[in-house]
Amino acid sequence: xxxxxxxxxxxxxxxxxxxxxxxxxxxxxxxxxxxxxxxxxxxxxxxxxxxxxxxxxxxxxxxxxxxxxxxxxxxxxxxxxxxxxxxxxxxxxxxxxxxxxxx
Amino acid sequence: xxxxxxxxxxxxxxxxxxxxxxxxxxxxxxxxxxxxxxxxxxxxxxxxxxxxxxxxxxxxxxxxxxxxxxxxxxxxxxxxxxxxxxxx
Numbered sequence: 001x002x003x004x005x006x007x008x009x010x011x012x013x014x015x016x017x018x019x020x021x022x023x024x025x026x027x028x029x030x031x032x033x034x035x036x037x038x039x040x041x042x043x044x045x046x047x048x049x050x051x052x053x054x055x056x057x058x059x060x061x062x063x064x065x066x067x068x069x070x071x072x073x074x075x076x077x078x079x080x081x082x083x084x085x086x087x088x089x090x091x092x093x094x095x096x097x098x099x100x101x102x103x
Numbered sequence: 104x105x106x107x108x109x110x111x112x113x114x115x116x117x118x119x120x121x122x123x124x125x126x127x128x129x130x131x132x133x134x135x136x137x138x139x140x141x142x143x144x145x146x147x148x149x150x151x152x153x154x155x156x157x158x159x160x161x162x163x164x165x166x167x168x169x170x171x172x173x174x175x176x177x178x179x180x181x182x183x184x185x186x187x188x189x190x191x
Contacts, residue, residue, distance in 0.1 A: 025153065026142075027138065027139035027142045027143065027153040028139060028153050028154050028186075029132055029135030029136045029138075029139055029153065029154070029186065029187065030132075030154060030186065030187060031154075032135060033132070056156060063156060068156060069155060069156045070154060070155050070156070070185060071154055071155070071156065088185060089187075
């Protein structure tokens with residue numbers, strides 16, 4: 001997954017394709033479990049959704065903008081706006097259903 | 104580090120037992136959370152939950168020192184605390 005930072009955030013979410021953003025931190029155990037699940041999905045959705053991850057500790061502006069207080073938080077942007085989000089761990093099939101419903 | 108992990112397992116294990124819940128039986132997740140707590144203690148001075156954002160305000164961040172103010176409600180509602188340290 002590509003790494004996104006505060007500086008490029010607006011440019012990336014407005015780029016056209018839906019964007020899935022995994023907001024994590026280095027020391028968050030559920031993030032370490034969710035990360036590989038999303039990485040596996042990235043290829044499956046490569047023609048429909050761009051996948052990115054962002055370290056919340058390094059990117060406070062985006063975190064504050066969306067009021068992110070728990071991690072992992074996964075957001076789906078469509079046409080530059082947040083279409084949906086979830087917080088914490090989810091099963092792979094639930095994540096796929098969530099993406100399919102929102103793109 | 105291992106000594107510190109074992110110390111925390113004992114401390115949080117005792118706390119869980121006293122309060123009628125358990126430590127996560129999944130050792131990988133459990134040690135992941137404990138390592139996160141140790142890292143936050145080293146970096147920020149307290150065992151702040153590694154699954155919650157720190158505000159930088161001591162008074163507010165006190166709420167997320169493990170065990171945080173949310174864990175009992177989360178265990179009751181979800182079967183585990185948000186960070187998966189404690190389970191029902």
